[in-house]
Amino acid sequence: MADYIHTPSPTASPALQAMLTHSGFPLTESRSQSPISRVNSPIDMDGLSWPSRFPVLTVGPFFSPETLPLFFGRWHDQATSDAIPTLTPTHSTPGLGTKARRDETKAEAEERIRKMSGAVRTLLECMGEDPDREGLLKTPERYAKALMFFSKGYEENIRDVLNGAIFEEDHDEMVIVKNVEVFSLCEHHMVPFTGKIHIAYIPNRKVVGLSKLARIAEMFGRRLQVQERLTKQIAMALMEILKPQGVAVVMEASHLCMVMRGVQKPSASTMTSYMLGVFRNNPKTREEFLSLIRN
Numbered sequence: 001m002a003d004y005i006h007t008p009s010p011t012a013s014p015a016l017q018a019m020l021t022h023s024g025f026p027l028t029e030s031r032s033q034s035p036i037s038r039v040n041s042p043i044d045m046d047g048l049s050w051p052s053r054f055p056v057l058t059v060g061p062f063f064s065p066e067t068l069p070l071f072f073g074r075w076h077d078q079a080t081s082d083a084i085p086t087l088t089p090t091h092s093t094p095g096l097g098t099k100a101r102r103d104e105t106k107a108e109a110e111e112r113i114r115k116m117s118g119a120v121r122t123l124l125e126c127m128g129e130d131p132d133r134e135g136l137l138k139t140p141e142r143y144a145k146a147l148m149f150f151s152k153g154y155e156e157n158i159r160d161v162l163n164g165a166i167f168e169e170d171h172d173e174m175v176i177v178k179n180v181e182v183f184s185l186c187e188h189h190m191v192p193f194t195g196k197i198h199i200a201y202i203p204n205r206k207v208v209g210l211s212k213l214a215r216i217a218e219m220f221g222r223r224l225q226v227q228e229r230l231t232k233q234i235a236m237a238l239m240e241i242l243k244p245q246g247v248a249v250v251m252e253a254s255h256l257c258m259v260m261r262g263v264q265k266p267s268a269s270t271m272t273s274y275m276l277g278v279f280r281n282n283p284k285t286r287e288e289f290l291s292l293i294r295n
Protein backbone atom coordinates (compact mmCIF):
# COMPACT_ATOMS: atom_id res chain seq x y z
CA MET A 1 0.00 0.00 0.00
CA ALA A 2 1.08 3.55 -0.59
CA ASP A 3 3.43 5.05 1.91
CA TYR A 4 3.57 8.37 0.12
CA ILE A 5 0.52 10.48 -0.57
CA HIS A 6 0.95 13.37 -2.95
CA THR A 7 -1.90 15.86 -2.94
CA PRO A 8 -0.85 19.09 -4.61
CA SER A 9 -4.30 19.63 -6.12
CA PRO A 10 -6.89 20.94 -3.66
CA THR A 11 -9.59 19.10 -5.63
CA ALA A 12 -7.79 15.80 -5.22
CA SER A 13 -7.45 15.95 -1.52
CA PRO A 14 -11.09 15.32 -0.43
CA ALA A 15 -11.11 12.14 -2.48
CA LEU A 16 -7.92 11.04 -0.88
CA GLN A 17 -9.43 11.84 2.46
CA ALA A 18 -12.26 9.56 1.49
CA MET A 19 -9.83 6.82 0.64
CA LEU A 20 -8.24 7.23 4.00
CA THR A 21 -11.36 6.98 6.10
CA HIS A 22 -10.41 3.49 7.10
CA SER A 23 -7.10 4.77 8.32
CA GLY A 24 -8.88 7.06 10.73
CA PHE A 25 -8.53 10.20 8.62
CA PRO A 26 -11.42 12.68 8.75
CA LEU A 27 -13.95 12.51 5.93
CA THR A 28 -15.87 15.55 4.82
CA GLU A 29 -19.60 14.96 4.63
CA SER A 30 -19.99 15.70 0.99
CA ARG A 31 -17.82 17.24 -1.64
CA SER A 32 -18.29 20.47 -3.46
CA GLN A 33 -20.06 20.63 -6.80
CA SER A 34 -18.47 19.54 -10.02
CA PRO A 35 -15.39 21.58 -10.86
CA ILE A 36 -16.64 22.02 -14.41
CA SER A 37 -17.30 25.69 -14.22
CA ARG A 38 -16.92 28.74 -16.36
CA VAL A 39 -14.56 30.25 -13.84
CA ASN A 40 -12.11 27.39 -14.14
CA SER A 41 -12.70 26.65 -17.78
CA PRO A 42 -9.09 26.94 -19.03
CA ILE A 43 -7.83 23.94 -17.07
CA ASP A 44 -11.01 22.02 -17.71
CA MET A 45 -10.78 22.62 -21.41
CA ASP A 46 -7.20 21.56 -21.25
CA GLY A 47 -8.43 18.53 -19.45
CA LEU A 48 -9.85 17.39 -22.74
CA SER A 49 -7.64 19.13 -25.20
CA TRP A 50 -4.25 19.24 -23.56
CA PRO A 51 -1.71 20.42 -24.59
CA SER A 52 -3.66 22.82 -26.73
CA ARG A 53 -4.77 25.92 -24.93
CA PHE A 54 -7.28 26.66 -27.64
CA PRO A 55 -9.52 24.60 -29.87
CA VAL A 56 -7.18 24.60 -32.82
CA LEU A 57 -9.35 23.07 -35.49
CA THR A 58 -12.12 25.57 -35.08
CA VAL A 59 -9.99 28.68 -34.79
CA GLY A 60 -11.47 31.36 -36.99
CA PRO A 61 -12.87 34.84 -36.78
CA PHE A 62 -15.30 33.60 -34.16
CA PHE A 63 -12.48 32.95 -31.72
CA SER A 64 -10.36 35.62 -30.14
CA PRO A 65 -9.11 36.17 -26.60
CA GLU A 66 -12.31 38.15 -26.03
CA THR A 67 -14.73 35.62 -27.45
CA LEU A 68 -13.06 32.49 -26.05
CA PRO A 69 -14.65 32.86 -22.60
CA LEU A 70 -18.01 33.11 -24.32
CA PHE A 71 -17.25 29.98 -26.23
CA PHE A 72 -16.23 28.15 -23.09
CA GLY A 73 -19.46 29.27 -21.48
CA ARG A 74 -21.45 27.93 -24.37
CA TRP A 75 -19.48 24.74 -24.34
CA HIS A 76 -20.23 24.41 -20.65
CA ASP A 77 -23.98 24.67 -21.22
CA GLN A 78 -23.86 22.02 -23.89
CA ALA A 79 -21.66 19.78 -21.83
CA THR A 80 -24.01 19.81 -18.89
CA SER A 81 -27.29 19.59 -20.78
CA ASP A 82 -29.17 16.36 -21.33
CA ALA A 83 -28.56 16.47 -25.04
CA ILE A 84 -26.75 13.60 -26.68
CA PRO A 85 -23.07 14.50 -26.63
CA THR A 86 -21.70 15.57 -29.94
CA LEU A 87 -17.99 15.17 -30.29
CA THR A 88 -16.80 18.25 -32.07
CA PRO A 89 -13.26 18.41 -33.44
CA THR A 90 -12.23 20.55 -30.49
CA HIS A 91 -12.35 17.61 -28.11
CA SER A 92 -8.89 16.41 -27.16
CA THR A 93 -7.53 18.15 -30.21
CA PRO A 94 -3.78 18.42 -29.87
CA GLY A 95 -1.96 21.74 -30.02
CA LEU A 96 -0.33 23.24 -33.07
CA GLY A 97 2.89 21.28 -32.77
CA THR A 98 1.08 18.01 -32.31
CA LYS A 99 -1.28 18.81 -35.14
CA ALA A 100 1.75 19.28 -37.39
CA ARG A 101 3.02 15.93 -36.18
CA ARG A 102 -0.25 14.18 -36.88
CA ASP A 103 -0.64 15.63 -40.34
CA GLU A 104 2.95 15.31 -41.55
CA THR A 105 4.09 13.54 -44.70
CA LYS A 106 6.38 10.52 -44.69
CA ALA A 107 9.34 12.74 -45.62
CA GLU A 108 8.54 15.14 -42.81
CA ALA A 109 8.30 12.24 -40.37
CA GLU A 110 11.75 11.04 -41.42
CA GLU A 111 13.14 14.55 -41.03
CA ARG A 112 11.62 14.71 -37.55
CA ILE A 113 13.38 11.48 -36.50
CA ARG A 114 16.65 12.73 -37.99
CA LYS A 115 16.39 15.98 -36.05
CA MET A 116 15.56 14.15 -32.80
CA SER A 117 18.45 11.72 -33.35
CA GLY A 118 20.82 14.67 -33.60
CA ALA A 119 19.57 15.95 -30.29
CA VAL A 120 20.04 12.54 -28.66
CA ARG A 121 23.58 12.38 -30.03
CA THR A 122 24.24 15.72 -28.35
CA LEU A 123 22.82 14.35 -25.11
CA LEU A 124 25.17 11.37 -25.30
CA GLU A 125 28.15 13.62 -25.89
CA CYS A 126 27.16 15.81 -22.96
CA MET A 127 26.92 12.74 -20.76
CA GLY A 128 30.59 12.08 -21.56
CA GLU A 129 29.84 9.20 -23.89
CA ASP A 130 31.19 8.49 -27.33
CA PRO A 131 28.18 8.34 -29.64
CA ASP A 132 30.35 6.71 -32.29
CA ARG A 133 31.25 3.63 -30.28
CA GLU A 134 29.63 0.48 -31.56
CA GLY A 135 27.02 0.01 -28.84
CA LEU A 136 25.67 3.52 -29.26
CA LEU A 137 25.73 3.84 -33.03
CA LYS A 138 22.01 3.34 -33.47
CA THR A 139 20.96 4.58 -30.06
CA PRO A 140 20.01 8.13 -31.11
CA GLU A 141 17.59 6.87 -33.74
CA ARG A 142 16.24 4.14 -31.47
CA TYR A 143 15.64 6.60 -28.68
CA ALA A 144 13.99 9.08 -31.02
CA LYS A 145 11.59 6.40 -32.23
CA ALA A 146 10.94 5.26 -28.67
CA LEU A 147 10.07 8.82 -27.66
CA MET A 148 7.65 9.05 -30.55
CA PHE A 149 6.00 5.86 -29.35
CA PHE A 150 5.86 7.03 -25.73
CA SER A 151 4.09 10.16 -26.90
CA LYS A 152 1.84 8.68 -29.57
CA GLY A 153 -1.20 9.79 -27.61
CA TYR A 154 -0.71 13.21 -29.18
CA GLU A 155 -1.75 11.75 -32.50
CA GLU A 156 -4.99 10.38 -31.12
CA ASN A 157 -8.25 11.97 -30.13
CA ILE A 158 -11.30 10.84 -28.22
CA ARG A 159 -13.53 10.65 -31.25
CA ASP A 160 -11.29 8.20 -33.10
CA VAL A 161 -10.58 6.21 -29.96
CA LEU A 162 -14.29 5.74 -29.26
CA ASN A 163 -15.09 4.97 -32.86
CA GLY A 164 -18.80 5.09 -32.17
CA ALA A 165 -18.73 2.56 -29.32
CA ILE A 166 -21.36 4.33 -27.23
CA PHE A 167 -24.56 2.41 -26.69
CA GLU A 168 -28.00 3.10 -25.29
CA GLU A 169 -28.48 0.76 -22.35
CA ASP A 170 -30.92 0.64 -19.47
CA HIS A 171 -28.20 0.01 -16.94
CA ASP A 172 -27.76 2.30 -13.97
CA GLU A 173 -25.42 0.37 -11.72
CA MET A 174 -21.75 1.07 -11.23
CA VAL A 175 -19.40 -0.06 -13.99
CA ILE A 176 -15.79 -0.51 -12.90
CA VAL A 177 -12.70 -1.40 -14.85
CA LYS A 178 -9.86 -2.10 -12.45
CA ASN A 179 -6.12 -2.35 -12.84
CA VAL A 180 -5.69 -0.69 -16.22
CA GLU A 181 -1.93 -0.55 -16.61
CA VAL A 182 -0.65 2.81 -17.74
CA PHE A 183 2.81 3.87 -18.85
CA SER A 184 3.39 7.57 -19.06
CA LEU A 185 6.22 10.10 -19.06
CA CYS A 186 6.51 12.68 -16.32
CA GLU A 187 6.65 16.04 -18.01
CA HIS A 188 9.10 17.46 -15.49
CA HIS A 189 11.84 14.90 -16.04
CA MET A 190 10.75 12.96 -19.13
CA VAL A 191 11.22 9.68 -17.31
CA PRO A 192 8.47 7.10 -16.92
CA PHE A 193 5.85 6.79 -14.30
CA THR A 194 3.83 3.63 -14.39
CA GLY A 195 0.94 2.29 -12.46
CA LYS A 196 -2.64 1.19 -12.41
CA ILE A 197 -5.81 3.11 -13.00
CA HIS A 198 -9.26 2.19 -11.78
CA ILE A 199 -12.13 3.75 -13.69
CA ALA A 200 -15.78 3.70 -12.69
CA TYR A 201 -18.96 5.33 -13.83
CA ILE A 202 -22.66 5.05 -13.21
CA PRO A 203 -24.45 5.24 -16.56
CA ASN A 204 -27.28 7.50 -17.43
CA ARG A 205 -28.79 5.57 -20.36
CA LYS A 206 -25.44 5.42 -22.14
CA VAL A 207 -22.61 2.96 -21.82
CA VAL A 208 -19.27 2.82 -23.56
CA GLY A 209 -17.47 -0.29 -24.81
CA LEU A 210 -15.40 -1.50 -21.85
CA SER A 211 -12.15 -1.68 -23.78
CA LYS A 212 -12.58 1.99 -24.62
CA LEU A 213 -12.02 2.95 -21.00
CA ALA A 214 -8.55 1.48 -21.17
CA ARG A 215 -7.99 3.04 -24.58
CA ILE A 216 -8.87 6.50 -23.27
CA ALA A 217 -6.45 6.02 -20.38
CA GLU A 218 -3.81 4.92 -22.87
CA MET A 219 -4.39 7.92 -25.11
CA PHE A 220 -3.92 10.44 -22.31
CA GLY A 221 -1.11 8.38 -20.80
CA ARG A 222 0.98 8.41 -23.96
CA ARG A 223 1.63 12.10 -23.61
CA LEU A 224 3.88 14.11 -21.33
CA GLN A 225 1.91 14.13 -18.13
CA VAL A 226 1.61 14.79 -14.48
CA GLN A 227 -0.36 12.12 -12.69
CA GLU A 228 -2.92 14.55 -11.33
CA ARG A 229 -3.80 15.79 -14.79
CA LEU A 230 -3.88 12.32 -16.32
CA THR A 231 -6.35 11.20 -13.67
CA LYS A 232 -8.49 14.26 -14.22
CA GLN A 233 -8.46 14.08 -18.00
CA ILE A 234 -9.79 10.55 -18.04
CA ALA A 235 -12.61 11.48 -15.68
CA MET A 236 -13.48 14.66 -17.55
CA ALA A 237 -13.49 12.91 -20.89
CA LEU A 238 -15.88 10.22 -19.68
CA MET A 239 -18.09 12.80 -18.06
CA GLU A 240 -18.44 14.66 -21.28
CA ILE A 241 -18.79 11.67 -23.56
CA LEU A 242 -21.40 9.76 -21.53
CA LYS A 243 -23.00 12.40 -19.33
CA PRO A 244 -23.25 9.67 -16.70
CA GLN A 245 -24.50 10.07 -13.14
CA GLY A 246 -20.90 10.13 -12.03
CA VAL A 247 -17.32 9.19 -12.81
CA ALA A 248 -14.50 8.13 -10.52
CA VAL A 249 -10.88 7.62 -11.47
CA VAL A 250 -8.13 6.55 -9.10
CA MET A 251 -4.52 6.06 -10.08
CA GLU A 252 -1.65 4.60 -8.13
CA ALA A 253 1.73 5.02 -9.75
CA SER A 254 5.45 4.81 -9.20
CA HIS A 255 7.52 7.67 -10.59
CA LEU A 256 11.05 6.89 -11.71
CA CYS A 257 12.01 10.52 -11.14
CA MET A 258 11.29 9.88 -7.50
CA VAL A 259 12.45 6.27 -7.31
CA MET A 260 15.75 6.59 -9.22
CA ARG A 261 16.73 10.09 -8.23
CA GLY A 262 15.75 12.72 -5.70
CA VAL A 263 14.40 11.12 -2.58
CA GLN A 264 15.14 7.60 -3.90
CA LYS A 265 12.30 5.80 -2.24
CA PRO A 266 11.84 2.70 -4.38
CA SER A 267 8.61 1.63 -2.73
CA ALA A 268 6.96 5.03 -2.80
CA SER A 269 3.80 5.26 -4.79
CA THR A 270 1.64 8.24 -5.57
CA MET A 271 -2.14 8.11 -5.48
CA THR A 272 -4.44 10.53 -7.20
CA SER A 273 -8.17 10.52 -7.62
CA TYR A 274 -10.77 12.50 -9.46
CA MET A 275 -14.47 12.15 -8.82
CA LEU A 276 -17.44 13.73 -10.49
CA GLY A 277 -21.20 13.61 -10.08
CA VAL A 278 -22.56 11.12 -7.57
CA PHE A 279 -19.08 9.93 -6.67
CA ARG A 280 -18.27 13.45 -5.59
CA ASN A 281 -21.55 14.25 -3.92
CA ASN A 282 -22.55 10.97 -2.32
CA PRO A 283 -20.16 9.52 0.28
CA LYS A 284 -21.89 6.12 0.11
CA THR A 285 -21.36 5.76 -3.63
CA ARG A 286 -17.77 6.85 -3.28
CA GLU A 287 -17.24 4.40 -0.44
CA GLU A 288 -18.71 1.54 -2.47
CA PHE A 289 -16.33 2.32 -5.31
CA LEU A 290 -13.31 2.60 -3.04
CA SER A 291 -14.06 -0.66 -1.28
CA LEU A 292 -14.53 -2.42 -4.62
CA ILE A 293 -11.15 -1.29 -5.93
CA ARG A 294 -9.46 -2.01 -2.63
CA ASN A 295 -9.97 -5.76 -2.97
Ligand SMILES: [Zn+2]
Pocket residue numbers: 186187188189190191255257258
Ligand atom coordinates in the same frame (compact mmCIF):
# COMPACT_ATOMS: atom_id res chain seq x y z
ZN1 LIG B 1 9.26 13.81 -12.61
